[in-house]
Amino acid sequence: MKSSWQVIVDALPILAKGLLVTIEITVLALIIALIIGLFIGLMNTARTKILRSIGTVYIDIIRGTPLLVQIFIIYFGIPYALDFQIDEFVAGIAAISLNASAYLAEIFRAGIQSVDGGQMEAARSLGLTRGQAMRLVVLPQAVRRMIPAFVNQAIVSMKDTSLLTVIGIRELTNSGEIIISGNYRFFEIWITVAVFYFVFIHLLTLFSRYLEKRLAN
Known part of the structure; x- marks a missing residue:
């Protein structure tokens, strides 16, 4: 039986590939979310009541429903209703970007009004x-x-990508599940997955704190 350390070492290449997919989805989704969020944020600061109402409804719908449900709607619901297939990677990016855009829209609105x-x-x-x-x-x-x-x-969206395992995207969490299905070493693998998330997210957190101090001066 392999030692815990050997199990972790063997899993690192697969988990590293999963982390790269997680980062790729996060970056692409945030770029799209920034564009949509800016557009909706500007609508919410417009003088026209209709535009503000549309923006408010969009934000309320996205923020008022769980991301997991949104993933299911985009990957299963809409393709079934309209009779077409969608790639899981595209569906994942769409779900994360739409979800993040609602929160970014509020950030834009608050920033503009400040x-x-x-x-x-x-x-x-x-x-x-x-x-x-x-x-x-x-x-x-x-x-x-x-x-x-x-x-x-960005930190929130990166953690949200873990939900994409439900549609089979080989991001970090799904990579952990695949490894576990072969060796049943739940503890070692999930601890390693958690460390991967923690290290990357902690770096982003430190960057955020640095920016806050820098911009406060």
């Missing part, structure tokens, strides 16, 4: 349109304040 209203008025008085003032004056100031929150959302 900028003094006089900044917008001053920009408009210089002849800029509202869109130009938002893009050139308000958003740069808001984003600077939002960076730590963005990093925190």
Whole structure:
């Protein structure tokens, strides 16, 4: 019977590949989520009530339902209803990005509203349109304040990728399950998986704290 250390060493290559998939999904999903989140966040700060209502409904629906249910809807529900197939990797990215976008939209909204209203008025008085003032004056100031929150959302989204094991994506958690199905060494493998998550997420946490201190100066 292999020692615990040998079991862990043998599992490292497979778990490392799973971690790379986890990171890939997290990065791609966050890029998409940032675009959607910015769009929804701007809708929630618009003057038009209809746009604000649409943005609010989107956020309420996404934040009001579990991510696991959203994964099932995207991977099983929608393809079944519309009679098509979707790749599990694409479905995973779609689920994580849509879920994260709702939280990022609130971060964008709060960041934009934290900028003094006089900044917008001053920009408009210089002849800029509202869109130009938002893009050139308000958003740069808001984003600077939002960076730590963005990093925190990245941490949450990375942990959320573990739920994608239910649709068979070979991310870190699923890689652990595959190894366990062959050696039944539950304790060693799950401890190693937890260490992988902890180390990477701890690095992101330290980066977030560094940014908070740096931006506070």
